[in-house]
Amino acid sequence: MRNIYILGAAGSIGLQTLTVLKENREHYHLVGLSLGSNHKTNFEILENFSVEIVCLRDETMILSYQKDYPDTSFVYGEQGLIEVATYHKPGILVNALSGSSGLKPTIAAIKTNKDIALANKETLVMAGDIVKKLVKEYHVNLYPIDSEHSALWQAMNGEDKSFIKKLVITASGGSFRDLNRKQLENVTVKDALKHPNWAMGDKITIDSATMMNKGLEVIEAHHLFDLEYDQIETILHQESIVHGLVYFIDGLVKASLSVSDMKIPITYALFHPNRRAYEHNLELTNLSFKPMDFNRFPLLQVAYDVGKQGGIMPTVMNAANEAAVKLFLIGKISFLDIESIVIETVKSYVQIEHPSLEEIIKTDQEVQEMIRITYGKR
Ligand code: MG
Numbered sequence: 001m002r003n004i005y006i007l008g009a010a011g012s013i014g015l016q017t018l019t020v021l022k023e024n025r026e027h028y029h030l031v032g033l034s035l036g037s038n039h040k041t042n043f044e045i046l047e048n049f050s051v052e053i054v055c056l057r058d059e060t061m062i063l064s065y066q067k068d069y070p071d072t073s074f075v076y077g078e079q080g081l082i083e084v085a086t087y088h089k090p091g092i093l094v095n096a097l098s099g100s101s102g103l104k105p106t107i108a109a110i111k112t113n114k115d116i117a118l119a120n121k122e123t124l125v126m127a128g129d130i131v132k133k134l135v136k137e138y139h140v141n142l143y144p145i146d147s148e149h150s151a152l153w154q155a156m157n158g159e160d161k162s163f164i165k166k167l168v169i170t171a172s173g174g175s176f177r178d179l180n181r182k183q184l185e186n187v188t189v190k191d192a193l194k195h196p197n198w199a200m201g202d203k204i205t206i207d208s209a210t211m212m213n214k215g216l217e218v219i220e221a222h223h224l225f226d227l228e229y230d231q232i233e234t235i236l237h238q239e240s241i242v243h244g245l246v247y248f249i250d251g252l253v254k255a256s257l258s259v260s261d262m263k264i265p266i267t268y269a270l271f272h273p274n275r276r277a278y279e280h281n282l283e284l285t286n287l288s289f290k291p292m293d294f295n296r297f298p299l300l301q302v303a304y305d306v307g308k309q310g311g312i313m314p315t316v317m318n319a320a321n322e323a324a325v326k327l328f329l330i331g332k333i334s335f336l337d338i339e340s341i342v343i344e345t346v347k348s349y350v351q352i353e354h355p356s357l358e359e360i361i362k363t364d365q366e367v368q369e370m371i372r373i374t375y376g377k378r
Pocket of ligand 1: 148
């Protein structure tokens with residue numbers, strides 16, 4: 001039996017993680033989690049799992065939850081996430097939070113010697129160097145849940161890193177992959193949220209449509225696998241069946257293929273080197289690949305650029321994107337405004353070479369606030 005914690009349990013990855021746990025109850029004890037603002041989903045989760053500590057969105061929710069579950073300890077907000085992450089029982093923490101809010105809890109959990117199964121890519125984008133240093137210092141493990149990174153990790157398992165020539169991460173192209181840039185001018189939020197292959201949370205679905213998601217994944221891969229940016233490539237592959245490819249120096253290429261089901265990477269992160277049986281029949285139809293088009297998806301180029309610059313720049317890009325996506329989702333800006341806001345913001349910021357965690361968090365808040373004020377009032 002291993003203890004497990006889930007941050008973002010009511011989100012897309014969180015709910016799929018709970019499904020995995022339900023099917024493997026004998027192997028795991030769910031100790032703590034954080035919930036969202038949908039009471040129905042929250043109560044369903046609490047009915048199915050008895051947990052020791054639960055983080056709610058805000059203080060006003062605590063009374064009614066506490067009444068129904070007197071044996072559970074309820075906490076709330078940002079500080080509540082830290083309390084779950086630092087809870088006294090050892091174990092593994094699944095970080096399935098969306099956006100920059102995932103960073104502090106990851107660090108707090110590492111400092112209490114918990115292993116991390118990471119679905120929150122922003123953690124590594126913002127503070128990859130710091131997080132990796134802490135992972136070493138506290139002798140914990142960091143496992144990817146992102147499907148591409150899980151695929152790469154599985155293809156690399158047992159191989160010496162020095163024999164790897166490069167990695168290729170595949171991209172489906174997102175909701176607007178068949179539209180040209182002119183056609184993107186008038187797309188709606190509703191259209192943007194229709195991803196062709198994956199059912200995911202709102203933010204990541206928009207990030208897939210702008211290709212920012214792939215940009216964040218390139219930076220994530222750089223940190224996870226300790227490879228240079230010119231060793232990490234992206235390719236368009238609309239079927240989302242090949243998730244990642246590893247090229248070795250002798251010419252061999254290993255690819256990881258599966259149906260688009262996040263339960264596969266989640267289960268591997270939690271149970272590896274063991275595997276669990278799932279009924280999946282992968283049909284190999286025609287697989288198509290196209291070179292990445294950086295003119296069509298300019299934010300991917302921005303991600304490579306800020307990744308290479310390092311320092312505070314990935315945080316600036318990530319914060320600008322997060323704030324812009326929020327404004328797009330509430331109808332304040334157009335789809336293409338997301339790109340121009342990110343590009344302008346990155347241009348206007350001065351580099352900090354080796355930012356501290358405090359500087360990273362401060363910059364993230366500063367950039368998001370600035371964009372909310374500048375573009376949110378229209
Ligand atoms: Mg992914």
